[in-house]
Amino acid sequence: MESYFEIDFLSVGEAQSGDAIALRYERDGGTYVHVVDGGFQEDGPHVVAHLRKYYGGTGVNHVVLTHPDGDHAGGLRTVLEECAVHPRGGLWMLRPWLYAAELLDHFARFTTVSGLEKALREAYPNVAALEEIAERRAIPIYEPLQGARIGAFTVLAPSRARYLRLIVDSDKTPKQAPATSMGLLGPLHRLAAKVVAYAKAAWGDEVFSAEPTTVENEMSVVQYGSLCDTKILLTGDVGRDGLSEAADFAPAVGLRLPGIDRFDVPHHGSRRNVSTEVLDRWLGPRLPQQLPKGQGRFRAYVSANPDDTDHPRRAVVRGLIHRGADVRQTTGQRGTYLRTSKNAPPRDDAVPVDPLPYPEDQEEE
Numbered sequence: 001m002e003s004y005f006e007i008d009f010l011s012v013g014e015a016q017s018g019d020a021i022a023l024r025y026e027r028d029g030g031t032y033v034h035v036v037d038g039g040f041q042e043d044g045p046h047v048v049a050h051l052r053k054y055y056g057g058t059g060v061n062h063v064v065l066t067h068p069d070g071d072h073a074g075g076l077r078t079v080l081e082e083c084a085v086h087p088r089g090g091l092w093m094l095r096p097w098l099y100a101a102e103l104l105d106h107f108a109r110f111t112t113v114s115g116l117e118k119a120l121r122e123a124y125p126n127v128a129a130l131e132e133i134a135e136r137r138a139i140p141i142y143e144p145l146q147g148a149r150i151g152a153f154t155v156l157a158p159s160r161a162r163y164l165r166l167i168v169d170s171d172k173t174p175k176q177a178p179a180t181s182m183g184l185l186g187p188l189h190r191l192a193a194k195v196v197a198y199a200k201a202a203w204g205d206e207v208f209s210a211e212p213t214t215v216e217n218e219m220s221v222v223q224y225g226s227l228c229d230t231k232i233l234l235t236g237d238v239g240r241d242g243l244s245e246a247a248d249f250a251p252a253v254g255l256r257l258p259g260i261d262r263f264d265v266p267h268h269g270s271r272r273n274v275s276t277e278v279l280d281r282w283l284g285p286r287l288p289q290q291l292p293k294g295q296g297r298f299r300a301y302v303s304a305n306p307d308d309t310d311h312p313r314r315a316v317v318r319g320l321i322h323r324g325a326d327v328r329q330t331t332g333q334r335g336t337y338l339r340t341s342k343n344a345p346p347r348d349d350a351v352p353v354d355p356l357p358y359p360e361d362q363e364e365e
Helices: 041-054 076-082 096-106 113-123 125-136 160-169 240-253 276-283 314-322
Strands: 002-010 020-027 030-038 059-064 084-092 153-157 198-200 222-227 230-234 262-264 298-302 325-329 337-342 361-363
Touching: 002 041, 020 041, 030 041, 030 076, 041 076, 059 076, 076 125, 084 125, 096 113, 096 160, 113 125, 153 240, 160 240, 222 240, 240 276, 276 314, 298 337, 314 325, 314 361
Parallel strands: 030 059, 059 084, 230 262, 262 298, 298 325
Antiparallel strands: 002 020, 002 337, 020 030, 153 222, 198 361, 222 230
16 A cells, blocks of 8 residues: 655646656555656756655656657656666657567558668657667666556556557558558548637537547557555546547456546647547546535646647636546646645645636637
8 A cells, every 4th residue: 555645747848738747656665756758858857857856866666658749758868868767667668660560561662570660760759769768778668558567557558459550540650551451540630720719608518629639649658546545547648549448448457437536638638639428437427517616526637838829728628627627737837847645745845726717618619
């Protein structure tokens, strides 16, 4: 049983949003530190400074890259270079080129496994860079696929089969054979910038995007852990498909849904990553009215820079509050953080952050 835990959602980026999470917990007399994503490359030193200031040093048990996007992967270069990763821990990340032999038939322009491996490394430079550092520093690399245990956390998604489909479906990967050969997911949609219109909405009304999130976001590693009887879900930038797959697997780890106490809002609060059905499944049905301030049923954390006008979307904030969430957002100032903890050592410089207000309007279709 854990004696305490603390999770810090670090403010990263400047005008853009990114993700960097540091967490620590004590179990059976041992203290464990995880870093989940590291923000942009410029954020790496701030992540290391946070560990040194608040966690008593730069020793880390596990480093997790949820998916290959630069706003999650960049800062982990500094973490791997400057932190002492425990020999029984390691770097957890998915490397597409490890599956080149299995996927060769789906990439028509390649006739050799080595050729496809090289192309996949070039397609995912952030992952390749982390691999190089880890191998040079003799840091073990593990696959965070469904069912893997990362300390007190279990990976709920992606499954191996789904991850392979995502590699083939991604527009980052080299030109492939027709998608029907693997019964693949639908094609990737990348949207042009749109002018967003808002409309007044009654309590309980929800309008989420009909478009899916990117394939790379759907690759995100979804982690669940129960610390001090607190159910925690860390989501990266996962989309609706990944959240549904994770929910399907939840009973295998003894997680009964709905019922999450600490919810990491995926993809900085994008409308393309959740739906009414997904939120119902994870967090419960909509309440008849808003709960009084300070009486939320659970806490939701949004890693989004206030200067990022696209995140979080109002519809997502509404959807969380509809289900009783106390929603908090990172400040955007490097060196600051959102903290959630239980029985953890106090911090003299901790600054409270007010919950986000309920938006009276939301994005139109």
